[in-house]
Amino acid sequence: MVKIVKMALLSRFVRRFRRDIKSNFLLFKTVANSEYRCLSSLSRPEKLVSEETKEQETNGGHKAVVPLECRFVYPEFLPDPRVGRRNSLRERLERMDMLNRRSNIDVPEFYTGSILAVSSANQHAPEKLSRFVGICIQRGGCGLRAFFILRNVIDHQGVEMFYEMYSPLIQKIEVLRLEKRLDSELLYLRDALPEYCTFPLDMEPEHLSQGSTVPVNPIKVKLKPRPWLERWERQELKGVQDLGLPERFYKRAAEVARPWEKYDLMKEYRESIPAEEQESIFAEVYTQLQQLEITKKMKRKRTFVRPKRTG
Amino acid sequence: MNQADVTKLMSRLKIKYAPVRRRLKNIEGPEGRLKKIRKTLTALVKHERIELNFNRADETRGYVERLISDAIRYGDCHRATMELADYWLLEKQLIHKLFKVLVPRFENCPVSYTRMYRAPNLPPDKGYERAVLELRGNPYPPLLPDTTANRNLIHNVLLDEAHKEFRAQKYAEIAKKLEEADENMTKSPSDVAAESSQESETESSEEAEGQVPDEKMAQLSREKGEQPPDILGMFGLLRSYMY
Numbered sequence: 001m002v003k004i005v006k007m008a009l010l011s012r013f014v015r016r017f018r019r020d021i022k023s024n025f026l027l028f029k030t031v032a033n034s035e036y037r038c039l040s041s042l043s044r045p046e047k048l049v050s051e052e053t054k055e056q057e058t059n060g061g062h063k064a065v066v067p068l069e070c071r072f073v074y075p076e077f078l079p080d081p082r083v084g085r086r087n088s089l090r091e092r093l094e095r096m097d098m099l100n101r102r103s104n105i106d107v108p109e110f111y112t113g114s115i116l117a118v119s120s121a122n123q124h125a126p127e128k129l130s131r132f133v134g135i136c137i138q139r140g141g142c143g144l145r146a147f148f149i150l151r152n153v154i155d156h157q158g159v160e161m162f163y164e165m166y167s168p169l170i171q172k173i174e175v176l177r178l179e180k181r182l183d184s185e186l187l188y189l190r191d192a193l194p195e196y197c198t199f200p201l202d203m204e205p206e207h208l209s210q211g212s213t214v215p216v217n218p219i220k221v222k223l224k225p226r227p228w229l230e231r232w233e234r235q236e237l238k239g240v241q242d243l244g245l246p247e248r249f250y251k252r253a254a255e256v257a258r259p260w261e262k263y264d265l266m267k268e269y270r271e272s273i274p275a276e277e278q279e280s281i282f283a284e285v286y287t288q289l290q291q292l293e294i295t296k297k298m299k300r301k302r303t304f305v306r307p308k309r310t311g
Numbered sequence: 312m313n314q315a316d317v318t319k320l321m322s323r324l325k326i327k328y329a330p331v332r333r334r335l336k337n338i339e340g341p342e343g344r345l346k347k348i349r350k351t352l353t354a355l356v357k358h359e360r361i362e363l364n365f366n367r368a369d370e371t372r373g374y375v376e377r378l379i380s381d382a383i384r385y386g387d388c389h390r391a392t393m394e395l396a397d398y399w400l401l402e403k404q405l406i407h408k409l410f411k412v413l414v415p416r417f418e419n420c421p422v423s424y425t426r427m428y429r430a431p432n433l434p435p436d437k438g439y440e441r442a443v444l445e446l447r448g449n450p451y452p453p454l455l456p457d458t459t460a461n462r463n464l465i466h467n468v469l470l471d472e473a474h475k476e477f478r479a480q481k482y483a484e485i486a487k488k489l490e491e492a493d494e495n496m497t498k499s500p501s502d503v504a505a506e507s508s509q510e511s512e513t514e515s516s517e518e519a520e521g522q523v524p525d526e527k528m529a530q531l532s533r534e535k536g537e538q539p540p541d542i543l544g545m546f547g548l549l550r551s552y553m554y
Contacts, residue, residue: 071317078315083330140314260345263398265377266332266370272316274323 068275070282070289073109075139076146076165077285078273094143095281099288101144101166106296107173112136113181113217115199116150118163119172129171132161133201137186141165151189153198158190176205180216182238191228192221192240204308322380325423328373333366348374351444353401355425356409359449362430365440372425372444374399379424382414416448423447428454 071078077098079091101107110116115135122130134150137160141147146165151158163170176199189197196219208215220241223232233243234253243249261267273281337343351371354361361368378399385392387410396406417424430441443454458464462471 068320075314075317078317080313081315082313142314146314258341260342263395264345265381265395265399266328266373268316268319269321269324269373269377270330270332271313272319272321275320276323278317278320 068278068282070286071278072111074282074285074289076142077281078142078278079281080142081271081273083270091143091281092284095285097144098166099285099292101168102289102292105170105172106292107165108175108178109214110136110148110173110175110178111180111214112139112184112186113179114175115177115203116148117172117174117176117203118150118161118170120163120167121169121171131201132159133176133199133203134159134161135186135189135197135199137189151186151197152201153194154201156194158194158197160190174205176203178206178208178214180214182216182218186239187230188223188232188237188240189221191223191230191232193224196221320384321377322384324373324376324380325421326372326376326425329369333370335367335370344370349399349401352378352399353405355444355446356400356405356413357402360443360445360451362441362443365429365442368427368442368444372427375425375444375446376423379409379413379417382409383418386410386414413446420447 077095079086113136115133117131117133119129119131121128132150132152134152136148137151138149139147141164144164144166147162148165149160149162151160153159165173219239221239222241223243226245231249231253232240233245233249234256332344335344335347337347339346347367348371351361351363351367352375355371355375378395381392381395387393387396393406396409397403400406400409413424424447426445426447428443428445430443432438432441445451445454461467
């Protein structure tokens with residue numbers, strides 16, 4: 001009796017829930033029947049159903065305590081905030097595929113300003129492998145299309161390489177120096193003196209002690225004289241020395257500046273993912289990511305790193 | 312392909328908002344748009360219920376919800392939030408109202424902090440759609456009647472009957488326990504008396520709830536000495552209210 005009352009009261013919600021499930025399942029059917037071959041990790045469509053029930057169990061049961069600092073280490077797990085680009089099923093499938101890729105290859109924690117060495121498969125290279133060392137100047141993309149750009153100056157020629165983090169061509173990503181800079185994007189290094197972007201290709205990895213925070217490099221870079229690729233004086237760059245431009249540049253920058261944008265609450269909301277959603281997304285993937293971290297640490301402990309003589 | 316900006320944590324908005332911002336016709340451009348919204352936001356926090364054009368109300372609603380949710384999340388000792396409140400609230404005593412009145416009011420509120428109604432556009436006005444924007448918990452009398460207490464609405468009918476059924480079940484359980492206690496005390500003659508008393512109870516409860524179209528269920532109950540869930544009685548009631 002009471003059950004029927006509850007049903008009557010919640011019928012609206014049940015209907016809405018059913019509608020969502022129906023639309024998702026229609027998509028799931030097409031994916032399972034025709035397109036699942038394209039998805040790397042799916043061998044059988046039954047796997048999808050089991051994953052969904054697993055998620056429901058974990059979400060319906062106790063709430064795991066997930067540190068929201070994950071959002072800095074794994075920013076590509078968060079979806080594109082634009083409403084037209086959201087698709088909950090596609091996002092879940094992408095997260096599954098991302099975790100699968102991470103179980104095959106170690107994608108380490110890095111930030112803009114860290115120096116990485118990436119080995120990727122290249123059919124034209126002598127050993128079918130090409131290695132590039134560079135500083136990460138930009139990081140972006142969501143899901144499987146997450147990318148980063150490495151910059152280095154080789155033989156007095158500035159070179160940038162665009163890598164997709166989850167591309168199957170990438171064989172190895174090593175972090176040679178893990179650090180952050182004062183800016184979130186270092187595109188101004190293109191107009192900086194070459195000494196700030198030159199890193200030896202045979203650079204040795206620098207290890208940080210376990211459990212320490214990522215150091216912030218407060219270096220201020222000197223730019224080459226104008227012309228530049230962008231009007232750096234109009235961007236609030238903290239990692240750049242005094243640009244030394246005539247007064248009119250700064251006046252014009254002040255005229256075209258948009259200081260009200262930092263108070264624009266809806267603009268920042270539309271460009272980000274709310275905290276509750278971030279929690280639910282990381283709750284899905286956190287346990288697996290933690291397991292991967294643990295296996296990585298165990299592997300590291302096993303390899304002996306010969307101590308370098310200093311002084 | 313934008314990576315979400317994670318530098319600031321913000322609570323989820325509990326309202327429907329447009330995916331793209333409205334430009335709100337104004338001379339000064341984007342800054343003027345924010346100035347307009349700022350005036351409306353200040354007025355809403357001051358008066359707690361305002362009537363205005365629909366587009367402006369809808370734009371401002373998102374900003375109000377965001378401001379209050381930030382105030383709840385970070386509190387008044389957070390510099391950035393205080394600067395935001397200082398920018399958005401033109402009358403500075405409203406900053407005190409935001410942190411000392413509105414935050415405790417909406418701290419545990421699971422729904423939106425504002426309500427928006429469409430207002431009538433009577434002739435000779437032919438122009439923009441009107442809306443009324445108000446904060447929940449405002450001191451004015453409600454604009455729409457509160458139907459939650461109307462006993463004649465179907466959800467309340469079902470709830471009332473569920474309460475009655477629950478109470479009847481509880482009484483039956485208590486009676487059963489008393490009978491079992493009696494049985495343990497005395498012997499067989501008391502069993503017959505217990506069954507007859509149970510039957511009379513079931514009959515009275517069924518009569519109280521009205522029409523019982525399925526008599527077989529009632530017969531079964533008398534035979535078994537149990538009270539079945541009166542599902543069909545409920546359906547009978549539903550029919551009586553629908554037609």
